[in-house]
Amino acid sequence: MRKLLLVLGICLSVAGIAVGQAQVEAPKEAPVEKPKEAAPIDSPKTPDQPKAEGSDEPERPKGVLHLSEVKDPPTVHATQNCPNYSFVAALEGALAYQKVDLKQDTWADKYYGGSLCLDEIGKMDDIIRKTEGEYTLDDGRKVELKLQYFPGVPSNTSALLVPILTDEVQIVFIDGRAELVTGAMWDDWQSRRGERVVELKELHLLDPLLDTDRQRVVLDGSKGEFSKITGFMKVKATEVHVQYWPK
Numbered sequence: 001m002r003k004l005l006l007v008l009g010i011c012l013s014v015a016g017i018a019v020g021q022a023q024v025e026a027p028k029e030a031p032v033e034k035p036k037e038a039a040p041i042d043s044p045k046t047p048d049q050p051k052a053e054g055s056d057e058p059e060r061p062k063g064v065l066h067l068s069e070v071k072d073p074p075t076v077h078a079t080q081n082c083p084n085y086s087f088v089a090a091l092e093g094a095l096a097y098q099k100v101d102l103k104q105d106t107w108a109d110k111y112y113g114g115s116l117c118l119d120e121i122g123k124m125d126d127i128i129r130k131t132e133g134e135y136t137l138d139d140g141r142k143v144e145l146k147l148q149y150f151p152g153v154p155s156n157t158s159a160l161l162v163p164i165l166t167d168e169v170q171i172v173f174i175d176g177r178a179e180l181v182t183g184a185m186w187d188d189w190q191s192r193r194g195e196r197v198v199e200l201k202e203l204h205l206l207d208p209l210l211d212t213d214r215q216r217v218v219l220d221g222s223k224g225e226f227s228k229i230t231g232f233m234k235v236k237a238t239e240v241h242v243q244y245w246p247k
Helices: 002-013 083-096 104-112 124-131 158-165
Strands: 064-069 133-136 142-151 170-174 177-190 196-206 216-220 229-240
Touching: 064 158, 083 104, 083 170, 083 177, 083 229, 104 124, 124 142, 158 177, 158 196, 158 229, 170 196
Parallel strands: none
Antiparallel strands: 064 177, 133 142, 142 229, 170 177, 170 229, 177 196, 196 216
């Protein structure tokens, strides 16, 4: 229930907000007030708001830090230390998290014609075209795969936060390699005008090219590391139920 409330709150409050300084500015109806008497000349003034160190802007109020991780993130290792294998391994992990067992070598054969070590992942349009469709798994189930690729840094914080809160694993592309998004830290506070602000602080990732004890990495927004993101991808596997019609 707590995660559901967080999801609903973020969806309603962060639409159209940039990563790193997300802010929702919804217009408010002005309350109807009774006419006020003019203040006397010697009426005390409202004290100035405290200002941040080294800035002329008022210091914003402290908010609430949130930390969320997906349940039981997948364990996956690239069989070759190459940029293209970072993607096929990340795809294997994203699908394994949805109980779909399709190994990275399957995707290497489909995308690159074999176990080739390449410096580039490939064109996303070609990868999506070669991936989408129905697959029959070893256990007899049929699944349909859909991929959605979004270039650049997400303009909406919820694009990264909501999947984490609903236990979904996405692929993020950083400096020509693919990693899995497994968690995030964000600040949730209210501006002096009463608007809710959601500011993404960290992204927690799993790098399939690293050793097991070093796979968990953190992308720190305070250091400008979100600018390294070149795109992200949603991976969706839907089980297909065969319809049996009477003869």
